[in-house]
Amino acid sequence: MSHTYDYPRPAVTVDCVVFGMDDEDLKVLLIRRGVEPFSGRWALPGGFVRMDEALDDAARRELEEESGIRPSHLEQLYTFGAPDRDPRGRVITVAYFALVKLSAHHLHASTDAREAAWFSVWDTPKLAFDHAEVLGTALQRLKGKVRYQPIGFELLPPKFTLSQLQRLYEVVLERELDKRNFRKKILAMDLLEELDEVEQDVSHRAARLYRFDHKKYRQLEKAGFNFEL
């Protein structure tokens, strides 16, 4: 079946930059392409938008189809539409930005025969299309946003230690933070629930676990509170 229009139309895709965090590093999800163009190259998960589908829904669907992941945070990032960004012709892509708790998503291998894997964001292979630029934009966004919105927690397991949280901020912001000042500030916000649990299976003194209190955050937010760093 074919479709005919009076004027030429670009194709529209969505692509997702999905970030996850393991104990050392910030990771991004990539898919190895199995078809031309750029067959064999790594690329961001994504695909064509259906005619009856909202853009956000398309992003979620493609992500789930290609990796099985349902992100805990998803937002639109930027729309890339350089006329020559896809060798097949005019393709405009609406890029999305997603955060997942890596621990909860041990990639059940390739859901539909495509290979998916996590890469350190500082050390990715050469990417297809303009996906390196998209990734760069997403990193900037993450770096900017993490300081004034509590989205960093979406990258950590539900229960986490303050050291994990600090490492996360250090990796994302690309600078070291003072342990005492960091703890003082984050605890002063009163957004973390101190649990009666400590981490397990570590070969040194075990750290206390905390949980982010979404409900309290929403309350404070309404009252004009601003999360910052």
Next chain:
Amino acid sequence: MSHTYDYPRPAVTVDCVVFGMDDEDLKVLLIRRGVEPFSGRWALPGGFVRMDEALDDAARRELEEESGIRPSHLEQLYTFGAPDRDPRGRVITVAYFALVKLSAHHLHASTDAREAAWFSVWDTPKLAFDHAEVLGTALQRLKGKVRYQPIGFELLPPKFTLSQLQRLYEVVLERELDKRNFRKKILAMDLLEELDEVEQDVSHRAARLYRFDHKKYRQLEKAGFNFEL
């Protein structure tokens, strides 16, 4: 001439939210539609993206065609793609956000038979499509961005008084600012060039004029300086 594709494709447009500032209020540029759908209604300037044209270029072109305006600041805002946002079918619009010096753009009336006019952003007529939502998103962006990037100056004439600048911030941020603190802070940044001129034709003491020093800003920016409020 017609164009045929294997899969259906959405149409892609750009729409521009153009802000200007007069002595009292923040304004937005609207165009009265002359064709269906929403004929007679006011809408944001915009139109279809050409096949060989970057998105930014499309935004600039449509804006110039419909109003003669060449904005001093233009950036992508957000992409709106709800399946039912246009009664003609699937139309995805990439919205842009633009700032102009109102004084320099006394709308040479309708460049191509369409009616264009400035409206107070707090008091617009009912808008076509989902343009009210687009405008709301743009206002949020302006409000957020004006505090940590010196884009407010794009809304003022090249030479302005500190009172004009303060009024601009008050209108955009929707709150009153203390005159002494505002002046202290903005002057401390050392980004304003104090001119040997005062405003003319006012029926009270004339205020000194200042000019924003773009060059100095770029230097400081490189050195890690951060503009704030």
Next chain:
DNA sequence: TGACAGGGTGTTCGCCGGACACTATGGCGG
């Protein structure tokens, strides 16, 4: 039992943001 690998904790100081009120000028009208 000692060494190692993080965990956890307070104080000081300088700066900046916020609150706050009066004098100075210039135009205009009476």
Next chain:
DNA sequence: CCGCCATAGTGTCCGGCGAACACCCTGTCA
């Protein structure tokens, strides 16, 4: 010409917050 009006322009104090900074604690493992 004098007084009024409308806006311009100016400085201080205080409290809070961010930045710098070092040592003891605890649990594990060899």
